[in-house]
Amino acid sequence: MTGKNSGLAETLRPRLGAVAGLVCGLIGIVASLQLPLGTSRLLGPGAVPLLLSLAMTGLSFALFIKPGTDEAEDDEEGGGLHGATMVALVALMIGAFALLLTRLGFILSATALMYGLYAVGEERLVSAKALVRAVLTALAAYLLFVVALSVNMPAGSLWGY
């Protein structure tokens, strides 16, 4: 990232947070108004969320107007676009695992997930080392959680379980 881009990111960063807060606050206001607000003595389910949403909107607006100075943390180097792509890949794999878990069963889906994560770690699509590690990790997790701690993990509807 160039110095100019980095400076722009530093300017936009607090305002982006404020915009996110504003959006959440406004959604909260609309959603709270769908619920009964009650009276001052008998507060309804929507009263407290409405107050909080209003507070959040106001505070976010204040942050947008006056973002203030953020002290950069010690370890703020980040990973740039490459780092963000890695995070997105990992997040996608976890999402896919959640969708496949009950169909493929724990061992297979965990092995696939572990392979993907190790491959991301090695930054290689095909890796025998990642495969061996993935199988070993999935098996170890199965033995620890399912066998030793009796955690109920799905065996897989695709295989008729």
Place this chain on the structure above:
Amino acid sequence: MEGLLGGFIVALKPMNLVFCFSGALIGTLIGVLPGLGPTAAIAMLLPLTIGLDPVSAIIMIAGIYYGASYGGSTTAILVKIPGEAQSVVTCLDGYKMAQQGRAGAAIAIAAIGSFVAGTVGALAIGLISMPLVEFAIRFGPAENLSLLLLGFIVILVLAKGNVVKSLIMIAAGLLLSMVGQDVITGQPRFTLGIPELTDGFGVVVVAMGIFGLGEVFENVEKFRTRSMQAVPVGSLMPTREDWKRSAAPIARGSVLGFLIGLLPGGGATLASFISYGVEKKFTKHPEEFGNGAVEGVAGPEAANNAGAAGSFIPLLALGLPGNPVTALLLGALIVHNVTPGPLMIQERPEIFWGVIASMYVGNVMLVLLNLPLIGIWVQLLKVPYRALYAALILFMIIGAYSLNNNPVEVLLLLLFGVLGYGLRKLRFDTAPLILAFVLGGPIEFNLRQTMMLARDPLDYLMGRPIALTILAFGLLLIVLPMFSKVRQKLMVARAVNEL
């Protein structure tokens, strides 16, 4: 003291010793991974305790907490990367000692200081808890509400960076806690018709996502840029001079840390920072501070351990978590069908005293096991994070799924993980969010009950002296720093005029 002895009988049962040992060991293992501290460690390892009985589970979690804190101090000394804020101060002099070839002595003093403080903390909890519980039994909704509000005020006063951001996080945490059935009428709120949201978000999934997965995502981003080199440990035996110079800071840190830990919002981090400041004032070698003064390791390490012990009192006796770690412990207790608060000591004394006794046992284990194992922890520092993170993610996923045997929990974990990562990128402090999330239910419940009971809220409050005192104390906490800021500005203005 009878209760504490009973607690030791529970904590010293062979099975519980095994769980305490495992917790301390695994906690240290996670804690020595750079960037991962006690909060993330507990969040990640909570799933391990789900199949256990409540007493063993809580004993194991307490072990994880102490183990991770100890691991964080080790990385602070060896590679200058604190596991969590509470070890930041240890970096200052601990790492300098390590650079001077005295890492072993620094680690040993940190462990011994923590052990002494843990002992003082466990005894003090035994002495203070009973009177506090007897006092707290008289609390009604107004007193509970005041105490919860005081907790938020202290969080705000101590918040990192921008106060407006912390307030936004508190509002967001409270709003998140309101997803699910309304606490009074049972009407669904913000569930979007998704049946899994009827009971609201589980504290374990939220905490695991925001602290655990969010932290992992942040580390994944830095795969390429992070490199570490641990300095050699050297001899673990402190010199006679080290012992002499550490004794008083450890004693002061233990007492000071414990008292600070009692405050809502206090705890290990604040205790370590204040202890460092105090030791800097007391030392005969101020020039050595920041350059490898052993007092700078001994005092804060004792204080953060005592602070951690002290912060257990509001949690166990009043059901009020004062910091993210105790908020997670509250979540863990709830998962195991245990409700902390004044009644717990009467209804589940084995848990109350068992946890307190296990804190002491855990500290003994850490000294006996971790000092000889220091070589292994140093080796672990050399394992690249990219080889370890996958197992951490799998742990969290299994934990999330096993809460309700539902893959939707894994998706929620991912959602909160992404949220935690996003908040870190936008430089929001996530601690107020998780505290507000945990306290949101009780706050709303007590607020609505107070409003129902009070015809005129002001009149009602005047008749509740305890609630009034707590609120006045909260107000004082807001006002006092303002005066000190005004005074500072006046002094600057005067100095400028004199120039």
